[in-house]
Structures are given as C-alpha cells and as structure tokens.
Amino acid sequence: RAKSTRGRVARYRVEDDPHGRDRLQTLEALRAALTRGELVCHYQPKVTLSDGAVRSVEALVRWQHPDRGLLTPDTFLPLAEQTGLMRPLTLAVLDQSLRQLRTWRDQGRTLSVAVNLSVTNLLDTDLPDDVARLLQAHDVPPSALVLEITESVLMADSRRAGSVVDTLRSLGVGLSIDDYGTGYSSLSYLQDLPVDELKLDRAFVGRLVADPRSAAIVRSTVDLAHSLGLRLVAEGVEDAATLDLLRGYGCDVSQGYHHSRPLPADRLEAWLDARGR
Ligand code: C2E
Ligand code: CA
Ligand code: CA
Numbered sequence: 001r002a003k004s005t006r007g008r009v010a011r012y013r014v015e016d017d018p019h020g021r022d023r024l025q026t027l028e029a030l031r032a033a034l035t036r037g038e039l040v041c042h043y044q045p046k047v048t049l050s051d052g053a054v055r056s057v058e059a060l061v062r063w064q065h066p067d068r069g070l071l072t073p074d075t076f077l078p079l080a081e082q083t084g085l086m087r088p089l090t091l092a093v094l095d096q097s098l099r100q101l102r103t104w105r106d107q108g109r110t111l112s113v114a115v116n117l118s119v120t121n122l123l124d125t126d127l128p129d130d131v132a133r134l135l136q137a138h139d140v141p142p143s144a145l146v147l148e149i150t151e152s153v154l155m156a157d158s159r160r161a162g163s164v165v166d167t168l169r170s171l172g173v174g175l176s177i178d179d180y181g182t183g184y185s186s187l188s189y190l191q192d193l194p195v196d197e198l199k200l201d202r203a204f205v206g207r208l209v210a211d212p213r214s215a216a217i218v219r220s221t222v223d224l225a226h227s228l229g230l231r232l233v234a235e236g237v238e239d240a241a242t243l244d245l246l247r248g249y250g251c252d253v254s255q256g257y258h259h260s261r262p263l264p265a266d267r268l269e270a271w272l273d274a275r276g277r
C-alpha cells in the first residue's frame with residue numbers, strides 16, 4: 001500500500017489514492033447508491049429554548065450500504081466532493097427532505113427543515129434554480145427551508161459563493177452559518193451576508209461547563225448574534241448542565257444528543273409525539 005517518501009507506511013485513505021481499486025469501487029458504489037436510493041436522511045430536532053418547541057429539524061445524510069450497514073457522512077462525503085458527486089448528492093438530500101417535509105406539514109406538523117450545503121454547492125451557479133424547482137415540486141414554501149453553510153465555503157471563493165448565496169436568499173429560503181467559530185473567522189462577512197442564524201460549533205458548546213474561556217466565548221457569541229438580529233443555535237448539547245447555562249445566556253435554539261440523536265423520519269415522528277408538542 002501507499003508509502004510516504006520518508007519511508008513510513010502511511011495509513012491508506014481512499015481519497016488519497018486517485019487510481020486505487022478501493023476508491024474506484026467505492027466511487028462506483030456511491031454512484032449506484034445515488035440511483036438506487038441508498039442515501040437516506042436522518043433528522044435531528046432543533047429545540048427552541050424559550051418554549052421547548054421543535055420548529056425545525058436538520059437533515060443529515062447516511063448511506064444505507066447493502067453490505068457495510070449504515071455509513072455516516074465522513075466515510076463518503078469527501079469522495080463525493082472530489083468526484084463531482086456532490087451536486088447529485090445534495091439534490092437527492094433536498095428532494096428527500098422536502099418530500100418528507102411535505103408529508104409532515106400534511107400531518108399538521110409545522111416544521112421547517114435544514115439542509116447542509118458543501119463548498120462545491122455554493123460555487124454552483126445552477127443551485128438556486130434547482131432549489132426553486134424542488135420547493136415548487138414539493139409545494140413547500142421557501143421560508144420552510146434553511147440552508148446551512150460553513151465559513152470555509154465563504155472563504156473559498158467569496159465573490160462567486162456570495163452571488164449564489166444572494167440568489168438563494170432572494171428565493172426566500174433561510175440561511176445559517178454552520179460550525180460558527182471554527183473557520184479562519186473573518187467577521188467581515190457577517191456585515192454583508194444575509195443570514196438568519198449562527199450555529200455555534202460544538203467545540204465551544206461541549207466545553208462550556210468545564211471551561212470558563214469557552215463559556216465566555218459562547219456568552220459573547222450569543223450577544224453578537226442578537227446584536228446583529230440573528231438567531232443563535234448551539235450544537236452538540238449533550239447534557240442538562242450545558243442546556244441550563246445556554247438558557248441563562250439567552251441562546252435561542254439547542255441541538256444535540258441531550259435532546260435526540262438524528263433519527264429516521266418515522267422514529268422522529270414518534271419522538272415528537274412522545275413529547276406532546
Ligand atoms: P454538521 O452539519 O455540523 O452536523 C452535526 C454533526 O454532529 C452530525 O454528524 C450530528 O450527528 C452530530 N451531532 C449532533 N448532536 C451531537 C452531540 O450532541 N454530540 C456530538 N458529538 N455530535 C453530535 P453527522 O451526521 O455524522 O454529520 C457530519 C457532518 O457531515 C455534518 O456536520 C455536515 O458537515 C456533513 N453532512 C451531513 N449531512 C450532509 C448533507 O446532506 N450534505 C452535506 N453537504 N453535508 C452533510
Ligand atoms: Ca449542519
Ligand atoms: Ca455544525
């Protein structure tokens with residue numbers, strides 16, 4: 001297998017081996033998975049702290065692999081990103097989650113859904129048309145869709161990404177900055193980007209209780225968000241102590257294992273029904 005120039009045996013990674021058999025097999029399998037519908041969305045609730053209501057869920061993609069079981073995105077997203085499969089993957093996730101949202105709204109559940117976009121998606125000037133078409137196909141109002149974008153996306157090619165973001169915005173969809181605080185943060189885009197929400201990365205949230213510095217960062221980020229008229233979402237909330245602190249800081253929305261793991265649609269419905277709201 002792959003040897004580094006220094007003679008150390010490097011750990012084999014599919015994405016580092018452009019001509020490798022494993023990579024080609026995985027690539028073919030991923031392509032087939034897309035057409036066979038093996039990519040499925042799980043949904044994780046976003047809990048509004050003021051009243052405990054769930055108004056939104058985040059769609060997180062999984063690969064229901066015929067032999068290897070349920071695969072998490074870290075095992076196949078990098079490959080999709082490098083091989084031009086990110087566009088069909090995102091369209092599949094949007095299609096599936098908007099169809100699901102239609103079903104939920106028909107059941108009287110007034111939810112919105114959040115979908116993650118990757119770097120390549122935001123450099124794709126066809127994306128806004130795709131989003132508009134899918135919203136229409138599933139008869140979902142634009143305001144019921146939130147697109148989560150990361151800071152790295154905005155740094156990559158900010159002019160082009162910025163124009164895609166503006167066009168998406170003009171459709172009326174919500175925009176969220178994901179993993180907030182982990183990028184080579186430049187506050188300047190907060191001045192210009194028409195976003196509705198900041199999602200503070202779980203690196204800060206996870207250390208909130210134990211580490212005063214993390215607590216200070218979280219507290220000031222809540223204030224920053226509110227000064228800009230944005231909603232602050234804390235991700236990776238794993239326990240009640242963290243939740244209590246977040247509530248005290250005035251954080252708007254909480255998401256994490258403390259509330260629920262990402263669940264298949266039917267199990268999320270059962271979870272929502274059991275909460276009785
Ligand atoms: P993300 O958007 O930051 O999503 C949050 C990740 O944290 C998810 O991992 C979720 O399962 C996990 N998580 C949620 N609550 C907790 C918690 O309390 N503790 C901990 N330790 N983890 C928690 P997942 O589903 O494996 O997704 C990983 C990443 O893959 C996502 O990070 C996102 O960047 C990407 N991704 C997932 N689905 C999609 C998709 O449909 N399209 C694109 N472009 N990217 C996606
Ligand atoms: Ca996300
Ligand atoms: Ca995140």
Ligand code: CA
Binds near residue numbers: 179
């Ligand atoms: Ca992340």
